[in-house]
Amino acid sequence: MVVVKTKKELLSELNNIDSSIALGLVPTMGALHQGHASLIKKAVSENQKVVVSIFVNPTQFNNKEDLVKYPKTLDADINLISAISKEIIVFVPEVSELYPKQVKTKIYHFDGLDKVMEGEFRDNHFNGVGTIVEALLNLIKPTRAYFGEKDYQQLRIIQKLVEIQQIPVEIIGCEIVREKHGLAMSSRNERLSKKIRQKAEFIYETLKTAKQKFGTESVLDVKEWVVKQFNDNIDFQLEYFEITDVNTLTPIIKKNTNTKQRAFIAVYAEEVRLIDNIALN
Numbered sequence: 001m002v003v004v005k006t007k008k009e010l011l012s013e014l015n016n017i018d019s020s021i022a023l024g025l026v027p028t029m030g031a032l033h034q035g036h037a038s039l040i041k042k043a044v045s046e047n048q049k050v051v052v053s054i055f056v057n058p059t060q061f062n063n064k065e066d067l068v069k070y071p072k073t074l075d076a077d078i079n080l081i082s083a084i085s086k087e088i089i090v091f092v093p094e095v096s097e098l099y100p101k102q103v104k105t106k107i108y109h110f111d112g113l114d115k116v117m118e119g120e121f122r123d124n125h126f127n128g129v130g131t132i133v134e135a136l137l138n139l140i141k142p143t144r145a146y147f148g149e150k151d152y153q154q155l156r157i158i159q160k161l162v163e164i165q166q167i168p169v170e171i172i173g174c175e176i177v178r179e180k181h182g183l184a185m186s187s188r189n190e191r192l193s194k195k196i197r198q199k200a201e202f203i204y205e206t207l208k209t210a211k212q213k214f215g216t217e218s219v220l221d222v223k224e225w226v227v228k229q230f231n232d233n234i235d236f237q238l239e240y241f242e243i244t245d246v247n248t249l250t251p252i253i254k255k256n257t258n259t260k261q262r263a264f265i266a267v268y269a270e271e272v273r274l275i276d277n278i279a280l281n
C-alpha cells in the first residue's frame, strides 16, 4: 500500500496507472471505522484502483473546538485500509498542500439544499465541504466517488456540486453502518464516555419510532413527540428534528405519498454533536 503526502507524489502514483481504468475515490477525515470500511470495500469492488484521502478539512468546521478535538488515529487508519486491500493509494496531505495560498472557502449556490438542518446550524459548513471535495475531485479525477448516507445532506450537496461545476464523476451513496445497538457509526463517537455511547442507541430508537408514527400520525404530531422524548431525557440535547422531501430537503408540514421523505436529527451528548437520519417511505 502506498501512503503519499503531497499532490506531486499522488499525481506521480496516478500517472503510473492506465488512464482507461476505473478509479474510485473515498474522501474521509480519518479516525476510520466500519462505516468508512464499507465505503472503501464498495469502492474496491467497483473500481480497478482506489484512492482514500484522509484530511481534516479546516474550512468546514464552524466550531474551532470541534476541529481541535477531532480524533486523529493515522496508524490505525492505515491498518484498517491495508486490511481491505494492499493496492489502495492513501493520500494524507497537510493543510498547506490543499490550501497552498490561503485557507479560503469558496461560496456556492446549492439551490437551498444548504440552507436547512446542517447548513442552518453549522454556518458556512457546506461551502467548506464543497471547496475541499471540488479540489479533491479536480486533483484526482476519479470515475466514481463514495459518500455515506449518514451525512445524507452532504451527499445531496455533493451531487449538486458536481452538477453545477460540471465535474465528470459518478457520486455513489452508501448505506449507514451502525454499531451493535443502532447508533450510527461516527468518528465523533470516540469522544463519548462508554456509558453515554451505550445509551445513545436512544437516537436511532427515536428515529425508528418516529418512522412508525409517521405512518399513522400527522407530521406535526411526530415532531412534537420527538421533542418530548428529548425533554424527558437529560443525557441528550436535541438540536433539530426535521422531516423533509429527499430531493429538495425542504421540511414538509404535510405528508405527500407521491414523493420520498426522510427524517433527520442532530443531537448533543456530552458536548459531542451526533447526526442520523432514516428513510420514512
Ligand SMILES: Nc1ncnc2c1ncn2[C@@H]1O[C@H](COP(=O)(O)OP(=O)(O)OP(=O)(O)O)[C@@H](O)[C@H]1O
Residues within 6 Å of the ligand: 027, 028, 029, 030, 035, 036, 038, 039, 146, 147, 148, 149, 150, 151, 174, 175, 176, 177, 178, 184, 185, 186, 187, 188, 189
Ligand atoms: N456510519 C456510517 N455509515 C456510512 N457512511 C459513513 C458512516 N460514517 C461516516 N460515513 C461516511 O464516511 C465519509 C467520511 O466521513 P468522516 O470522515 O467525516 O467520518 P464520520 O464518521 O462521518 O465522522 P464525523 O461524523 O464524526 O465527522 C463520509 O462520506 C461519511 O458520510
Ligand SMILES: CC(C)(CO)[C@@H](O)C(=O)[O-]
Residues within 6 Å of the ligand: 027, 028, 029, 055, 057, 060, 129, 132, 133, 151, 154
Ligand atoms: C467529505 C469530507 C471528507 C470532506 O471533508 C467530509 O465532509 C466527511 O468526511 O464527510
Ligand code: BAL
Residues within 6 Å of the ligand: 060, 061, 151, 154
Ligand atoms: N462527516 C461530516 C463532516 C463533518 O462533520 O464535518
